[in-house]
Amino acid sequence: MMIDYQNRTASRGTTSPLAAELSSVVKRFTNAKGEVFTAVNGLDLRIRRGEVVAFLGPNGAGKTTSIDMLLGLTRPDEGEVRLFGVSPEQAVRAGRVAAVLQSGGLLPDLTVEATVHMLASLHPGADPERCMARANITELRARRVAACSGGEQQRLRFALALLSRPDFLVLDEPTAGMDVVARRDFWAAVREDAARGMTVMFATHYMEEADQFADRVVMINKGAVVADGSASSIRAATSGRTVSAVLSPYEAGVVSRTPGVRSTAVRGDRTFFTCTDSDALLRVLVGETQARDIEVAPRSLEEAFMAITENAGRAESAANALKENV
């Protein structure tokens, strides 16, 4: 059965070109001691129909809170969220938006089949057997949810998200707990839907996933967007290696002028060089200085975040420049 997204969009009667629109959204939480913590701090994000967007950020960046607000599960304290021009609750109840959430949401005493059929009954015209096949859980049908592995439960959540044949699929770290094969199959299934025009937004820790599957990468940190651009532009910002060594400040100054060194930072007795050509830098360190304990490490996502957020002003303008490119 082919799903004709164009027709569906027309029959659902919306004209908004945006799948999602978050405008200056703020969410604060108060802990038991009465301290106020701002999880999302003025987030602005527009997602066009048909886009596949990766949502990246370190732990505690506000990804899950943002997704909860996007789905209407949490109300923002300030700002507004619109999906297809209507409120998240309306869009979710109408089956236009579906989500694969990180954990929970399944009844342990039900079988996989009962879970799918029970929830399918709520969506008019749902095809539970087809959704189970798409999520590759048909052989698990008789298994109780409690006996399923984390990856299998994640596939079950994916099947449930497909029931309403959504126009917009939101995935919160969807491949957590999946093995390599399951991960590959999962993304193949998502890609198939995206090719037919479904809008997809996924939160992830894995830069490779963002790289391989997203048209656009949005990075957030401390509850706000710090970078927004094509996967390749973000990759450029996160590429490179970090070389660190113990050496004197004078020598560090000399080395930092080597071509390809982007930035230098001193932490403890070590000096960290971020560079695009680590081989050239190593030759300089070994050949021309007294450097000891040299280490070379690929730049992690966290370091990329730090690089982007450290130069707040520059990052801001870079983010704006990237936004214009999208």
Next chain:
Amino acid sequence: MAAVTAPAAARTSVFNGVNPTFVRHELRRRFNRQTTIFTVLLPAVLYLALFRTAPSGGASLPHGNFAAWMMIGQAVYGAATAAVSSAATISVEKSVGWMRTIAMSPLTPPGYLLVKVLCSVLMAGVPVAIVGALGALTGAQADANVWVVSLLVAWIGAAVFAALGIGMGLAMKPDVVMHMPGLTMTALAFLGNLFIPLSGVMLEVSRYTPMYGVATLARYPLNDGFSFHGEHSSVAGAVFNLLAWFAGFSFLAIRRFRKSTGRP
């Protein structure tokens, strides 16, 4: 495609999504070993143990015999226990985040509550039918209208405890809620004059407990409101008791429900 996909605007009922398939799965979850023991076996066993224990000095009832009195009591007890059994499933649902899954479906919060109440009422019919059949087999005697009205009141009165079940399920952790509803119901049944004919001070205390209203109304066609010691209970008092507890339990359930989903 348009025939299968209902436009968003067409979904106007607040009970949207309530359907037989969903209710059937819900009922299957409710009928586990625990609930079967408390809702089916226990009322039947208690009836068989107690239907010959008429108070000494002769139990005179205007429209039937003591076995009928006990049958109605056990029917009320069984129906109430069945109705409150939603507590266990709701408690699990809340702890595993099933509410979030439901919030992402077309089933509205009122629709969710309707499914719970509907299943409670359907389940409550089972012990009423079983105890009624046992009564007929073991010599319970009463006028025809007593059989119909009393058992019907026992069944419908379970709605009071459907509300209590929802409130308990939302308020308690799954490991606590395993035993609480069964024990609470059994204690309330003693207090509510269901197992042993109460009189004097105990009957006065009984008038304020949740099962008194349903029990008194269910037995009214049988005993015209008189206890075995001649004390009278009015229909008005019983109706007031029933409505007050129903309102109280519903308030608790709705307040808890709003908290649990973070919705207004």
